[in-house]
């Protein structure tokens with residue numbers, strides 16, 4: 047599986063503090079935004095098809111009378127952007143009340159051109175499509191073309207499938223904001239709604255946003271139709287996030303800013319308290335940042351096993367983990383470091399199925415170290431979620447749990463199934 | 464409620480200022496603006512004010528050349544770079560600066576939540592300015608300062624009674640300093656018991672940020688709890704998740720800065736004690752509960768009050784604060800020194816406490832504030848304190864009822880009764896009009912009332928608004944404040960540009976809050992010159 051492609055390796059700590067728009071972002075300059083609308087995203091949902099992947103599903107959905115939604119969702123975001131009227135809008139935030147001028151490029155027709163023009167933009171139109179029969183390949187091509195055009199940010203409307211296509215094409219090379227328009231939204235790269243998407247773009251353009259690695263996830267639609275949620279983690283893209291909730295030096299966060307690096311140091315402090323333990327390291331950039339501070343190259347998407355500062359196994363599956371736990375001496379504890387899916391809040395059951403109920407029970411609730419930046423937690427606006435597929439295990443995990451948010455900072459957050 | 468007259472200048476796009484003039488609630492306020500330079504920039508070399516006479520011969524003969532006695536290394540090579548100006552010029556400068564400020568004495572300041580902006584009686588200022596107080600030397604022998612020690616001891620007795628505690632220190636210079644004193648005592652307490660491994664302080668996101676901050680400054684790790692979405696309380700389950708064998712204590716504010724009083728504090732205290740921890744309450748927001756609850760009775764080991772809030776001594780803009788910390792007997796020995804003692808006939812300053820955390824400030828503490836606070840408490844009496852807190856709570860609940868009629872404004876934890884203050888949210892207004900709390904607040908300044916306190920961070924409540932009407936304000940003050948809110952809300956819905964470009968009558972347009980670069984702010988003239996070589 048391809049990891050974050052163009053990224054600067056595991057120094058993820060830097061990514062979360064970097065100002066969104068680069069050094070000159072506060073100045074009203076022309077910024078380039080690339081727009082992709084997956085016109086067929088979400089089409090299966092309204093007619094109960096639980097997804098829109100695959101030409102057959104699309105055909106079936108259309109036959110069932112489904113109406114494409116993505117265009118309308120994208121139009122709302124674009125309208126707010128064009129007006130500069132998103133809440134906390136551009137005027138108030140830029141020196142002198144200027145709006146940055148947006149250069150918009152997009153793909154023809156229903157892939158962006160139509161809604162862009164409707165919103166009052168005069169877009170640069172790239173590529174070509176076959177109207178009415180667009181596919182994931184078009185999304186991938188569009189993402190690539192927009193990147194070559196020089197987009198500072200890709201704004202796309204779709205669902206998990208669309209996010210995967212964008213990711214496959216551009217990886218972590220350009221920040222993205224997803225406008226949720228699909229049936230499946232498990233990835234962390236989506237704003238809560240089209241209005242918030244406009245706000246995030248605004249914050250980004252104003253140079254006020256931070257950038258954060260967010261999960262690209264998708265579930266198996268066939269299993270989903272059979273009632274089973276099996277979300278897989280495909281990688282990470284960078285997404286702006288609002289920093290308004292937690293303001294730098296004023297954050298009431300005594301130990302300093304809650305960056306990935308600070309969180310990593312906090313986890314190391316927990317490790318120091320249990321030096322003999324086997325440490326199971328879950329997927330994600332947060333946990334990878336911990337390994338990085340130890341000078342260890344951890345897999346980004348996999349579950350690795352650490353003992354006394356050394357990796358003893360990488361990318362293990364559930365069976366391997368259980369075998370390992372069974373073999374270890376009784377006196378040595380097993381501990382587990384996990385993070386939270388950004389924007390979604392899942393702790394277990396999405397993208398880390400290796401950490402099954404059996405593994406969780408073997409480690410025990412008190413053996414779990416949850417790590418996340420304060421921004422990530424605050425942006426959730428709600429509890430952490432568990433969906434292990436085992437109601438008893440979910441109940442066992444529910445309640446309140448300590449989260450490492452900095453070198454000396456912890457918060458207690460609610461967990462529900 | 465104010466509505467926009469379609470024929471009004473605002474609707475026609477006239478300057479927002481004109482629009483306000485058409486409304487009944489215009490106070491006519493316009494900030495005085497001077498292009499006032501700093502004294503350094505105004506300096507004219509050679510100008511001077513008082514010219515001191517030369518030292519008389521008799522004195523020179525008696526003490527010799529005092530400068531010669533200084534070691535060479537301690538002497539300045541150059542005289543200090545001080546501005547050179549005449550006395551009237553200096554006076555004029557400070558008068559102008561004061562004209563450009565807005566403070567409690569200028570008008571309605573009930574917006575400043577968690578600050579308890581109550582009236583500071585002028586007569587108490589006069590008492591503190593008496594030569595018997597003002598001219599005391601901090602190192603005078605004890606027998607010559609019996610009167611001031613009696614005042615301090617008297618105030619100590621009142622605070623012990625109000626807090627349900629056994630001893631008081633007046634050493635901390637403010638609330639944050641009081642919290643720091645608590646954190647240091649907690650550390651010293653565990654050290655004395657050989658339990659240095661206790662390195663975690665539990666606090667919460669609706670406590671004043673000085674609680675986590677001072678705990679951290681004292682070397683602790685900090686665990687923050689969050690209020691439940693429905694009850695606004697921390698909850699036993701959350702606390703249990705935070706408690707461990709490393710728990711050093713809990714430091715929390717009561718009531719919270721949301722105006723909610725957590726009904727389970729006694730149980731939290733019990734659980735923390737059971738785990739071997741210490742319980743510290745921050746009662747800087749004591750105003751709404753004076754004489755109605757006592758920290759000691761709830762199980763707290765220590766509590767701090769702000770004399771400069773609840774007890775009427777002036778504050779704001781970093782004026783002289785005074786945080787009084789009251790402790791239970793078991794913690795007396797850990798207090799900063801000196802403490803005032805009474806042996807039945809004489810008052811003493813005792814600096815000999817075996818486990819003392821030492822000094823947290825110089826000399827006897829913020830003596831003038833103690834004098835003013837004591838005068839206030841004596842004038843009020845126990846009944847007066849009770850009544851004052853009742854009025855404060857009633858005023859606040861009247862405000863809540865009135866403000867909730869404002870379009871676009873909601874209250875957090877709506878089903879909880881609020882005490883001295885409440886946290887409102889303009890999230891709805893923000894979503895519907897694009898006008899957020901910052902914009903709203905800037906506009907409020909145009910009405911000749913003090914802007915409001917938004918929120919401590921982290922900002923759990925979006926677009927927050929936290930006013931606090933104390934017992935000192937009138938119904939008319941509340942009505943004026945509410946009328947301004949209605950007016951601004953109506954503007955936001957009909958002509959948001961007015962609000963988004965506010966203030967229109969102040970001396971500065973909008974502050975640039977660049978907190979992330981706090982370290983680059985030149986706080987002194989010397990730093991300014993270094994960082995701005997070209998002026």
Ligand SMILES: Cc1ncc(COP(=O)(O)O)c(C=O)c1O
Pocket residue numbers: 577578636637638639640670671673716745746747748769784785786
């Ligand atoms: C609850 C609480 N604690 C502490 C403080 C800090 O007090 P000071 O500003 O005197 O340090 C405040 C001040 O607003 C407060 O409201």
